Amino acid sequence: MAKAPRRGPYICGIDAALDVVSGKWKGLILWELQAHGVRRFAELRRGLPGVSEKMLTQHLREMEEDGLVHREVYAEVPPRVEYSLTEDGRTLNEALSSLGAWGTDRMRREGLRTVEVAGTVEVPASMGG
Amino acid sequence: MAKAPRRGPYICGIDAALDVVSGKWKGLILWELQAHGVRRFAELRRGLPGVSEKMLTQHLREMEEDGLVHREVYAEVPPRVEYSLTEDGRTLNEALSSLGAWGTDRMRREGLRTVEVAGTVEVPASMGG
């Protein structure tokens, strides 16, 4: 999986934090996981319309390496894998909440709308979806 | 300047906010501008070691379009252009502060270090440089 040497030397905390959340779907994965607590691969896939299996796997692996996501594999008959946030993932989500509020505000000002996402219920207030 | 159709429909506030700060130097530009209030092109250039003129111009233009940065041109003998944060830029910076704190904390936990940057003094505490 020819991926990310990252964790490069950072110039400041923002730099370090952005490194970990930049990626087309990472914010959304955090969001889904925060909203539902625990999700399986296919559930996440359905929750992030437009994501490909490759990108989802790749992002989840990177987030696992970064210590944001916990991956629990059950060696069962139909394979079952459950994803959830680690403590770091939860604190990151909290740290992102003010950024989310800023973004929501901005969308309101600019008259932009959110896109409809099937199957997303009970969004945490902090995410301002 | 064949650039960014962006401002695409967003899924949540995080999405919208990340769209605006993602870019190799944008976090740092915000930081420099926050730290110094007003900066000229060449000052920013010297403050972001490694940035090319092209990237700096490009990022500054995008941030101007996004309403984060104010660009004041003085039609003087040696041309003078001053950059500063707009109100939106300042609130974005505030919203980023908790993310910066998270990142700083994370670097501490992981034993990562920041890179030395010549000429950066008086970093705002919120940025946790």
Added chain:
DNA sequence: CCACCCCCTTACAGAAAGGTAAGTACCGCA
């Protein structure tokens, strides 16, 4: 007169990120 500084712009090229499509291995259902 020529280089140099200012603040860019343009053209070109490489790297990285993201997308598409197919394949893997196993099972249940009809």
Added chain:
DNA sequence: TGCGGTACTTACCTTTCTGTAAGGGGGTGG
């Protein structure tokens, strides 16, 4: 036998991002 579901992997291609190099118009200093 064939399809669908589970959770991926792999190869290949396109798009986006970033970097390198050079030019440009105007004025100042040597």
